[in-house]
Amino acid sequence: MTKKYGMVIDLHRCVGCGACDLACKSENNTPVGINWASHTTETYGVFPKVSYKHTPTLCNHCEDAPCVRVCPTHAMHKTDEGFVVHDPSICIGCKSCMLADPYGVIFFNKEHAFLDFATDTSSAVKDGTFSKKELSDKAKAPFPNFNAARGADGYEAVRRKGAVEKCSFCNHRVAKGLSPACVVACPADARIFGDLNDEKSKIATTLRAHKPTVLLPEKGTNPKVFYIREYN
């Protein structure tokens, strides 16, 4: 049976530290304002009975993804393994996917990201420190890269002005047998990633043992990111 990847986030284990958000930023080199992994916080109730909720968010890699349905070029597409991924080389930047995505997890690159790393030759200490451009040249990172290692494996790794982008479930890592960066970084082991079609996998057994919920079930998108338990 083909693999179908998904993720479980255990809200009882999650401590709201934001390590996942940062690990994603580091893995995918996302610019300011673009957060593939993020979170929402809610405070509710009346003092002294006040509750707080921290919910990590990311692309849900929906089974019935509206972003894929509306994309005029198949730039936003679904792989056989259930990843909803984006190919900036054929994206026309129409933003239909952003309008159709009910979760607000797709971002638009209005400007060239990290342009300073291609143009800025000034250094803080003359002949003492690297300029941004030297740093980028020495790292042999394609400009404007989001992940040089991902690019080396043949995946699209250039952040293009005018195209959109979003979480890829780190499919470049998964192909090598690794887990997504956010899963590895979580200090509370609150994230479980794996093959939903493998009945013996940790994700499948966890889902069977709990009553999972998804975000905005009424939208009929059939998300592949599930939430179990609660912090409170």
Next chain:
Amino acid sequence: MMQLLWDIRVSLDLFLGGLGVGAFLVGVILYYVDAKVYDGFVKKSFVIAPLLVIAGLLLLLTELGRPLNVIKTIYAINPTSFMSIGIFLQSAFVAVALLIAFKVLTSGVESLSSKIVYAGAILAGLVGLYHGFLLSGIAKEPWNNAIPVIFFVSSILSGASLMVLLNLGSLESLVTRFKLPLIINMVLTIELAAVFAWVYNLALTTASSKHAYDVLISNFSMEFWVLSILMGLIAPLAIFTLVILNKLSLKAVAIPTFAIIVLGSFFLKNLVVYLGQAV
């Protein structure tokens, strides 16, 4: 705050494209009714239609982040994407309409084959419907299934009004032959009914549609009630009713009345584009 992903350029594309489609279809009707009598009218319709659609498309291209990639939509077709289908339909319409315009300008209306006019009419109809489906396919609350009908009828109304404004010399003959105010009032009534269905659906169905209705009423009431409904639909309906009752002369009111229909079409489409992004 509203995250505006599609700005006025998208509204202008839908408006100008709608004007072009409406103008073309009115030209087609008169071509089939009597191409000789309405030669000048038909000629203007067929020349102006592709120009309006092209103007809209050019504006839309400036809205895209990577406009040069549009060429790739030709081989990377997504059948579930109305935008993908629409790019195809609009290109086909523009090609046929430009061919018709070229023939009309070089050899006159009589040189046209009725088959190519027929093909142009079908494509114009499909493009007119596509404008609304582009939004309803994205399925935001206010972009529901009433939108394709609202947009299509609005396009016919505005395109026809524009062409009457550009052919005021034929006004009398149009009134005598077609009872123009009566026909326009029928179409205005259909448009009002479609808009009513849309508002009714928003106001009284689900919790999220009620939220969309609240935003419409609280943030867009001027654009909706005053500019789109009162100015664009009810005022012309009332004026044409007075004309039918012989209380007003059509000649005296033609220019402002047809002009407010055209303007109302823009305000209505612009409002719908913005409202979908505000909820």
